[in-house]
Amino acid sequence: MDEVFKALADGSRRSLLDRLHARNGQTLNELCEGLAMSRQAVTKHLVILEEANLVTTIRHGREKLHYLNPVPIHQIGERWIRKFERGKLAALGELKRQLEKRDE
Amino acid sequence: MDEVFKALADGSRRSLLDRLHARNGQTLNELCEGLAMSRQAVTKHLVILEEANLVTTIRHGREKLHYLNPVPIHQIGERWIRKFERGKLAALGELKRQLEKRDE
DNA sequence: TTGACATGCAACCATTTGGTTGCCTATTGT
DNA sequence: ACAATAGGCAACCAAATGGTTGCATGTCAA
Structure with missing residues (x-):
């Protein structure tokens, strides 16, 4: 529970969830588009969302698809x-x- | 909205809200009781909760009463x-x- | 098979956060 | 009046956070 609250505390992470809510199953690069942040920063946020179990990922070849939980x-x-x-x-x-x- | 999420991110702050939910209108010292934290640390948390508008305070003489919003x-x-x-x-x-x- | 693409890893950095301690001020009860 | 009580302020600190850059790895397509 605490992990979820912590994950939701950051606005960038909430907007990533919004993006997945709008369109599920996006790749990392898709999620980076239009964001004023490096790919690595987005990766870190996604890891935190994953650890809070808010996002589940599936590797598909060289792509990693992100699904909202x-x-x-x-x-x-x-x-x-x-x-x-x-x-x-x-x-x-x-x-x-x-x-x-x-x-x- | 962001302030509220940030305020809720911390477990100590959520438990302060719990305490006020259990009994509303407590003083600072009452809210400190049994907590493994200095009074000043509690004050800081309460300030953050106030700034997020989750708690409203009323001075009553030398006491400060805290109400859950x-x-x-x-x-x-x-x-x-x-x-x-x-x-x-x-x-x-x-x-x-x-x-x-x-x-x- | 090799270059381009998608992602991962690690080191580094500045700022924020959650906490402490010490001292100051205001109010109240005796 | 004055000691005890309730709270406020400020300086300081270590650790966590959110970000960067550079380079490495794995996969696909021509």
Whole structure:
């Protein structure tokens, strides 16, 4: 879980996930196109995404195809964000009350 | 949005949010209790959470009360995770197909 | 078979991050 | 009034991070 959060913390990595979401199964070079970053930098980001299990790769000859794995993202939603949804209204109400009390 | 992802990337910060979720409106010292970290380290984390708007503080005399703001977390769920939920099954199916093709 | 293409590896670098310590300031209870 | 309490500020530090460059390797196509 921690690896996933860490992987998602970087904007470049999130945009790589966006790219794969738009078109799955891209090669490294395809993913580099139009990015203001060296190929090696992209490689490093992809390795981090792989280690977080957000991306799975398949070698096909000299090419490496990258596939989005949506499961960890889904788990963040289910296991983490959901927890804070419960009690969200209570927390918001309390926050509002305290902020109003402050102005007295 | 980026600030929120960055803030959530650290496990200590996520556990501070957990603590506030369990009991809202805690002081700095209360939030420090039982943590293997100096008070100043906790302060730094709380500042980052405040800057990401995940925590709102209210001074009350010499005490500073910390309140959880669940809105940014909710937004991550709505604006970001949701996007990947759409097409999740398609992505999973494609991933499965490619992984099977590999073994041929 | 050999040159071009796709990717991998390693060393290096600056900046950010997460933490510490020491001291200062403000508020409160007795 | 004053000691204890709650928190703030600043300097410092090691390690992690995000990036670079140069070169090596593996695969394909002419």
